[in-house]
Amino acid sequence: MKKKKVSITDLAKELNVTPSTVSRALNGLGNISTKRKEQIVNLAQKYGYRPNHIAKSMVSNKTFNIGLILPEFTHNYFNNILAGIESITYQKGYQLLICTSDALKEKEEKSCMTLLDARVDGILAAAGNSSDNLDHFSKIIDYGTPLVLLDRICEDLNTSYVITNDFDGAFEAVQYLIDSGCHNIVHIKGPDYISTSFNRFLGYQQALKKNSLNYREELVIAGDSEFFLDDVNNILNTFPIDGFFAFSDYNAYEVVKVLKQRDCKIPEDISVIGYADEPLAQYISPQLSTVKQPAYEIGKRAAEILLKIIEENIEVPMTEQLKTSLVHRETTKNKFISI
Amino acid sequence: MKKKKVSITDLAKELNVTPSTVSRALNGLGNISTKRKEQIVNLAQKYGYRPNHIAKSMVSNKTFNIGLILPEFTHNYFNNILAGIESITYQKGYQLLICTSDALKEKEEKSCMTLLDARVDGILAAAGNSSDNLDHFSKIIDYGTPLVLLDRICEDLNTSYVITNDFDGAFEAVQYLIDSGCHNIVHIKGPDYISTSFNRFLGYQQALKKNSLNYREELVIAGDSEFFLDDVNNILNTFPIDGFFAFSDYNAYEVVKVLKQRDCKIPEDISVIGYADEPLAQYISPQLSTVKQPAYEIGKRAAEILLKIIEENIEVPMTEQLKTSLVHRETTKNKFISI
DNA sequence: AACTATTAGGCAAACGTTTGACTGGAATTT
DNA sequence: AAATTCCAGTCAAACGTTTGCCTAATAGTT
Numbered sequence: 001m002k003k004k005k006v007s008i009t010d011l012a013k014e015l016n017v018t019p020s021t022v023s024r025a026l027n028g029l030g031n032i033s034t035k036r037k038e039q040i041v042n043l044a045q046k047y048g049y050r051p052n053h054i055a056k057s058m059v060s061n062k063t064f065n066i067g068l069i070l071p072e073f074t075h076n077y078f079n080n081i082l083a084g085i086e087s088i089t090y091q092k093g094y095q096l097l098i099c100t101s102d103a104l105k106e107k108e109e110k111s112c113m114t115l116l117d118a119r120v121d122g123i124l125a126a127a128g129n130s131s132d133n134l135d136h137f138s139k140i141i142d143y144g145t146p147l148v149l150l151d152r153i154c155e156d157l158n159t160s161y162v163i164t165n166d167f168d169g170a171f172e173a174v175q176y177l178i179d180s181g182c183h184n185i186v187h188i189k190g191p192d193y194i195s196t197s198f199n200r201f202l203g204y205q206q207a208l209k210k211n212s213l214n215y216r217e218e219l220v221i222a223g224d225s226e227f228f229l230d231d232v233n234n235i236l237n238t239f240p241i242d243g244f245f246a247f248s249d250y251n252a253y254e255v256v257k258v259l260k261q262r263d264c265k266i267p268e269d270i271s272v273i274g275y276a277d278e279p280l281a282q283y284i285s286p287q288l289s290t291v292k293q294p295a296y297e298i299g300k301r302a303a304e305i306l307l308k309i310i311e312e313n314i315e316v317p318m319t320e321q322l323k324t325s326l327v328h329r330e331t332t333k334n335k336f337i338s339i
Numbered sequence: 340m341k342k343k344k345v346s347i348t349d350l351a352k353e354l355n356v357t358p359s360t361v362s363r364a365l366n367g368l369g370n371i372s373t374k375r376k377e378q379i380v381n382l383a384q385k386y387g388y389r390p391n392h393i394a395k396s397m398v399s400n401k402t403f404n405i406g407l408i409l410p411e412f413t414h415n416y417f418n419n420i421l422a423g424i425e426s427i428t429y430q431k432g433y434q435l436l437i438c439t440s441d442a443l444k445e446k447e448e449k450s451c452m453t454l455l456d457a458r459v460d461g462i463l464a465a466a467g468n469s470s471d472n473l474d475h476f477s478k479i480i481d482y483g484t485p486l487v488l489l490d491r492i493c494e495d496l497n498t499s500y501v502i503t504n505d506f507d508g509a510f511e512a513v514q515y516l517i518d519s520g521c522h523n524i525v526h527i528k529g530p531d532y533i534s535t536s537f538n539r540f541l542g543y544q545q546a547l548k549k550n551s552l553n554y555r556e557e558l559v560i561a562g563d564s565e566f567f568l569d570d571v572n573n574i575l576n577t578f579p580i581d582g583f584f585a586f587s588d589y590n591a592y593e594v595v596k597v598l599k600q601r602d603c604k605i606p607e608d609i610s611v612i613g614y615a616d617e618p619l620a621q622y623i624s625p626q627l628s629t630v631k632q633p634a635y636e637i638g639k640r641a642a643e644i645l646l647k648i649i650e651e652n653i654e655v656p657m658t659e660q661l662k663t664s665l666v667h668r669e670t671t672k673n674k675f676i677s678i
Numbered sequence: 679a680a681c682t683a684t685t686a687g688g689c690a691a692a693c694g695t696t697t698g699a700c701t702g703g704a705a706t707t708t
Numbered sequence: 709a710a711a712t713t714c715c716a717g718t719c720a721a722a723c724g725t726t727t728g729c730c731t732a733a734t735a736g737t738t
Contacts, residue, residue: 002400003483007694018718023696030697031716053456054396055694058723061341063393065436073421079412086412086439090446095457097404098435100425107429117392118434144342253622283592283622346724357688362726369727370686394724397693 006047015043026051057119066094066306067115069125071103076278077295078126081150084299085124092307094121103128109136122146122306127154146309148302153195153319160309161319162302166196169291169324170203171210173273174245176326178211180335182243182271185213186235188223188255190247197247200275204245223251232258242270249274249281249290256284256331272331286330294322345386354382365390396458405433405645406454408464410442415617416634417465420489423638424463431646433460442467448475461485461645466493485648487641492534492658499648500658501641505535508630508663509542512612513584515665517550519674521582521610524552525574527562527594529586536586539614543584562590571597581609588613588620588629595623595670611670625669633661 008026012019017036024030025040026049043049057063066089070078082098089096097120099111108128115123116139123140127149134154140147141159148160177185187204190197205215219239221231223246232255235241246252252274256266264270266286274281277292301320308314328334347365351358356375363369364379365388382388396402405428409417421437428435436459438450447467454462455478462479466488473493479486480498487499516524526543529536544554558578560570562585571594574580585591591613595605603609605625613620616631640659647653667673 003481005482008696009694019695020697020719021717023694024717027696031714033716036716050452050456052458052694054393054402054458055723056696057393058397058694059696061723073412073418073425074415076413076415079418082412083439086437090439095436095438095453098425098437100422100429113389114434117389119391119393142342143344280618280622283619285624347726348724358725359689359727360687362724363687366726370684372686375686391724394693395726397724398726400693 005052006049007052008049011040011043011047011049015039061119063119063121064094065097065118065120066303067111067118067120067123067125068096068098069101069108069111069115069123070098071101071126071128073100077276077293080295081126081299081302084296084301085303086299087296088300088303088307094307101128105133112136112140116140116143116145120145122148122310124148124150124302124306126150127152146306148306148309150298150302151196158317160305160317162298162305162322163319164196164293164298164322164324166199166324167203167206169275169293169326170200170245171207172203172324172326173275173291174204174207175211176328176332176335177243177245177271177273178207178213180267180271180333183213184219184239184241185243185245186219186221186232186241188221188244188246188248188251190223200247223247228254229258233262236262236264244270244272246272246274249276249278249288252288252290252331253280253284256286256288266331267333271333273326277327281327281329289329289332290327292325292327294324297322344391345388346391347388350379350382350386350388354378400458402458402460403433404436404457404459405642406450406457406459406462406464407435407437408440408447408450408454408462409437410440410465410467412439416615416632419634420465420638420641423635423640424642425638426635427639427642427646433646440467444472451475451479455479455482455484459484461487461649463487463489463641463645465489466491485645487645487648489637489641490535497656499644499656501637501644501661502658503535503632503637503661503663505538505663506542506545508614508632508665509539509584510546511542511663511665512614512630513543513546514550515667515671515674516582516584516610516612517546517552519606519610519672522552523558523578523580524582524584525558525560525571525580527560527583527585527587527590529562539586562586567593568597572601575601583609583611585611585613588615588617588627591627591629591670592619592623595625595627605670606672610672612665616666620666620668628668628671629666631664631666633663636661 008019008022012022021032022040025032025037026044068085073079086096097115097118099114101108101111123145134157137147137157148162149157150162153161153163174185187201189201192198208215221235225231244255246255252272255272259266259270266272272288274288274290277290281288281290301322305318305320347358347361351361360371361379364371364376365383407424412418425435436454436457438453440447440450462484473496476486476496487501488496489501492500492502513524526540528540531537547554560574564570583594585594591611594611598605598609605611611627613627613629616629620627620629640661644657644659
């Protein structure tokens with residue numbers, strides 16, 4: 001049975017003073033004689049008094065809670081983001097209220113309302129893949145609750161963002177493939193309506209163009225297709241492929257498996273680059289070259305920005321772009337040797 | 340700037356009724372004429388009225404928040420636990436307040452107080468590795484806040500638990516090694532003061548005993564030793580080792596790497612079994628045989644039990660033990676063929 | 679028409695805290 | 709001695725809800 005905890009009023013009664021006096025004594029504000037203060041503090045200590053945050057929130061209109069909406073927690077990327085966020089919120093004395101959206105718009109909407117109803121001081125969210133309607137996020141903005149969006153830009157939403165430069169990350173990866181001698185590079189792409197995957201796709205195209213290679217639609221495969229493995233095999237049967245740039249490490253891993261089955265030499269015959277630097281990249285063999293996203297940093301910066309907005313009452317949205325970096329492992333050739 | 344949201348009192352004023360009437364109308368309780376009710380509901384809708392959970396909590400002494408304390412969120416095991424918990428709390432309308440302890444007693448203690456101060460309805464916690472003092476958890480119990488502990492049993496703490504049978508899991512793994520022809524089995528063990536790793540150690544010993552094999556202290560290596568790799572090599576140089584049973588998949592992975600370096604045939608010469616079924620087990624090559632812990636289930640059951648305690652006001656602690664299962668992959672021989 | 683029963687809604691306290699305005703008395707100044 | 713300043717602490721409202729108790733008015737019964 002939940003016990004009733006001792007309140008300021010209880011302490012006040014016992015000492016025949018008013019709650020306001022106790023409050024002032026405990027908070028070190030207002031005019032209070034030293035002995036009275038001591039007396040109150042001692043009694044509070046004796047009873048193990050703990051201020052009721054709920055009541056505090058009522059009057060201050062501040063909860064010290066931050067809402068967090070992420071698609072899921074089973075992939076490493078989001079966990080590192082979470083860890084990064086937590087590192088900041090913990091230090092600043094905020095608690096995290098978390099919601100998973102499963103990338104479903106419906107759950108995402110519900111989560112927004114829940115967090116708003118909980119009167120969180122701010123919200124951090126990574127939008128799922130539901131393309132169009134972002135009314136629920138506008139609602140947060142309308143309510144005046146600070147909002148920082150992670151990872152994906154949503155054009156219509158005038159709020160703060162922390163993103164990575166997907167275009168550059170992809171460009172760099174493809175440039176690397178080209179520099180190491182690849183000319184027929186397949187792109188495994190993600191859904192177009194997600195800004196991240198679309199930008200990686202653009203980066204791929206731009207890198208080809210910059211190096212006077214033709215962009216060929218036939219060399220692009222959808223990573224979420226149910227015929228993905230067939231598509232990969234078909235393309236290998238049809239074209240003299242020498243490189244893969246995949247939108248995700250998971251897709252890249254699938255490709256590596258197919259290549260191993262076909263007894264291709266990696267990276268001598270065919271190079272592969274993934275995206276995200278999920279842990280599996282280090283565990284598979286050959287170890288996967290990939291574009292590392294600074295997930296922990298993303299979370300950290302997003303939390304920093306959100307708290308800045310909250311605490312300094314900043315109205316103008318800020319966007320911060322963090323840099324990706326290419327991690328060269330065993331599925332790419334050393335470009336300086338093989339040019 | 341955070342906007343003031345419309346309150347029940349605002350609605351009441353506009354309609355010249357009292358807040359109580361509005362409250363009753365909105366909650367469907369009490370005596371209210373249909374037209375008045377309609378009128379109030381419509382106005383609430385018009386203004387997008389949303390009840391203030393904080394205020395509700397004040398009067399009901401219930402927050403619909405559950406506190407969660409986990410050591411960290413960068414390992415898969417805890418994320419699956421989190422996902423399992425979330426699946427239940429979401430469905431039942433509770434929010435999760437999360438704290439990481441980094442397995443540090445100090446942070447763990449602070450988290451307990453924070454959650455208690457936040458007046459959560461219950462707490463789920465996986466104790467870190469700080470052996471001794473568990474006063475902070477007793478404090479939760481003393482305050483009468485329902486507590487379910489995950490993963491590790493803490494003898495002195497009379498509360499509810501959801502655990503897995505580490506002893507049996509280890510026993511089964513070692514029995515499997517023996518059945519598939521191993522006689523000189525090394526155990527990579529975890530810290531003694533954690534019940535889970537100690538029980539796995541006991542399971543290892545017991546399995547040897549049951550099969551009339553001598554337990555030899557020389558065949559036990561501490562997985563967290565800084566000389567771990569040296570220890571593995573030494574033991575391989577000194578004894579005719581044919582099997583490894585590791586306290587964790589990470590240690591098992593290290594062992595596999597050493598064995599590959601030494602050109603041992605896995606599993607023909609030496610078998611390896613890990614623990615936990617982390618994703619890496621499937622990604623490394625050869626794929627790692629391991630003892631699978633039902634992390635998602637653990638979280639799910641723990642949340643179910645906690646909510647049951649909260650909602651039905653149950654006083655007597657319950658302990659639930661979930662079953663592990665041996666996953667036979669490529670680092671173990673098929674025992675039926677090789678006996 | 680007189681009485682009872684029912685209904686719609688108001689009143690006020692409560693949850694625990696903070697905070698601006700106020701007051702009685704002591705201490706200080708003139 | 710009178711006037712002023714200061715101090716320690718009280719008062720009461722406020723935050724947004726809920727809820728037991730009460731009352732006025734209406735409806736229903738003889």
